[in-house]
Amino acid sequence: MTRDKRKKRKDHAGKKAVVKSQKASKQASKAERKDARLNARDSEDEEDIELLLKQFEEQDRKANMVSEETAAPPPSPRANASFVASPLSNTVCYLFGGEHYNGSKLRVFNDLYKYRMDKKDWRKITCALTPGPRSGHQTVALTNGKLVLFGGEYASATQNQFHHWKDCWIFDLKENKWEKLDIATPAARSGHRMTVWKNFVVLFGGFYDNYKTTKYYDDLWLFDTTAYTWTKVETSSTSSKPSARSGFQFFTHNDTCYVYGGYCKKQLEGEREKGVVYSDMWALQMSTDPTALKWERVKKAGAAPPPRAGCAISVHKNRAVLFGGVEDEDEDEDKGGGAGDDASVCQNDMYNFALETKKWFPYAVKKPKTNEPEPATLPATPTGKTKATEPQFDPNLPHPRYNAMLAVQKNTLLMYGGLFERRKEEHTLDDLWSFNLDKQGPWECLQRGAWERATATAAATATGTVDHLPATEATAAAPLADSESDSDSESSDSGSGSN
Structure with a gap:
């Protein structure tokens, strides 16, 4: 147990x-x-x-996505865009914005292109953040590799609505990136002009139009590119200064900024509002002290061009080179200085303004050595009759125009686009030309425009000389359709407009 x-x-x-x-x-x-x-x-x-x-x-x-690719096709026809030479490369220029009216509707752009002179091609730069579509804005290049853009205008397709911008943007050429500055700026406007002096961007004039009132400006502003601040310059009320205007030319030489020409609408007593085209020139003596800035009128000397609106000026060494413009007795439209009636005459001549002697001279343009046939007259009118006074199309020279875009890179002048008027027809151009300023030419066509190709083909067909045209011109029977010519630059309804 x-x-x-x-x-x-x-x-x-x-x-x-x-x-x-x-x-x-x-x-x-x-x-x-x-x-x-x-x-x-x-x-x-x-x-x-x-x-x-x-x-x-x-x-x-x-x-922050950025893409850069070869542009096919190149930029569409446009005027009142900005075209500036790169300070970082002597073979590159940048084109931004602009507008195109095809006779029925207006397109306003906010695309950015880079033209490479050595490659002779366009590159389109696409950024996630970019300024709204606009024309009549201003863009200037700084030596530190940045572009400064201010203002401009957007108009709806029917031009019944306008919006003027007063935003300020910086584009970094090294990073291909836009930056919008959150700062106080001058009043909204377009048709103003800007130029660079030392570390300052100088702004003058412009206009604002809301369909009820139109205001032209004569104010002067400085943008400090080191502090990113705008300062209004108050000059003496007793001293002379340029009258309010838009569409003028504004450029710098040494310590002087020059204003030439421009356009303004004035209400004359007992008469309707009338456009006034200026041909005066003013010099602004610069100083780091804004209170010391002073305007002086420059006396007209030498063989100055006749009064004209929409001319373009660029500086090369000790001279300012003027191209084109439109001469008109009665300016009815404010497109940075002009559109008009049957008396409008577009020009393609050139003038020099000697910055040391302050004298004007006609520019003697060297003609190319070519075996091209004599230029044909423009095609007959719808009635079948060809006017003896019709202008001729010379394929060796840029077509007469106004509001063209000029840029100088080293010794080469580049010109793109602009507007041409014939009777009551207005044509927006998309051709690109180069001009050797040291050798006084000749002009070289780098890109023949769609409208000029069609015009040359029609004229050659009418005269039986179509076989003599280059292949690229003979095959272009008509201008690009609106849907084709502007397909690369559709604009939203949130943007900007003319000059």
Whole structure:
């Protein structure tokens, strides 16, 4: 019996030990599963954070995404755009914005192009953040590789609504990136002009039109490119200064900024509002002290051009080179200085203004050596009659125009686009020309415009000389359709407009 009791106790103790061991094993297993769940949760949380960070990086990348690709086709026809030479490369110029009216509707652009002179091609730069569509704005280049853009105008397709901008943007040429400055600026306007002196951008004039009132400005502003601040310059009320205007020319030489020409609408007593074209010139003596700035009128000397609106001027060494413009007795439209009636005469001549002697001279343009046939007259009118007074199309020279875009890169003058009027027809151009300023030419056509190709083809067809045209011109039977010529630059209804 005693052995049986000890055996029972021994068996009980063994069973108890087994149960205890099993319980401990279960607890250990439970703890392991708990730890595993916690570790898994931590791992999932880590993966979520990494995914979130990647999403943030992707959003930031898209917000700062920039693409640069060969433009096919090149920029569409346009006027009142900005065209500036790059300060970082002597073979590059930048074109931004502008407008095109095809006779029924207006298109306003906010695309940015880079023209490479060495490659003779256009590159289109696309940024996620960019200024709204506009024309009549101003863009200037700084030596530090940045562009400064201010103002401009947007108009709806029917031109029944206008919006004037007063925003200021910086474009970094090294990063291909726009930045909008959140700062106080001059009043909204277009048709103003800007030029650079030392570390300042100088702004003068322009106009504002909301269909109820039209205001022309004669104010002067300085933009400090180191502090990113605008300052209005208050000149003496007793001293002379240029009258309010838009569409003038504004350029810098040494410590002097020059204003030439321009356009303004004036209400004459007892008469309807009338456009006035200026041909005066003013010099602004610059100083780091804004209170010391002073205007002086420059006397007209030499063989100055006749009064004309929409001419373009660029500076090369010690001279300012003027091209084109439109001469009109009665200016009815404010497109940076002019559109008009049947008396409008567009020009393609050139003048020099000697900045040391302050004298004007006609520019003697060297003609190219060519075996091209004599230019044909423009095609007959719808009545079948060709007027003897119709202008001729010379393929060796830029077509007469106004509001063209000029840029000087080293010794080369580049010209793009602009407007040509014939009777009551207005044509927006998209041709590109170069001119050697050291050798006085000749002009070289780098890109023949669609309208000029069609005009030359029609004229050659009418005279039976179509076989003599270059292949690129003979195959262009008509101007590009609106849907084709502007397909690369659709504008939203949130933007800007004319000069």
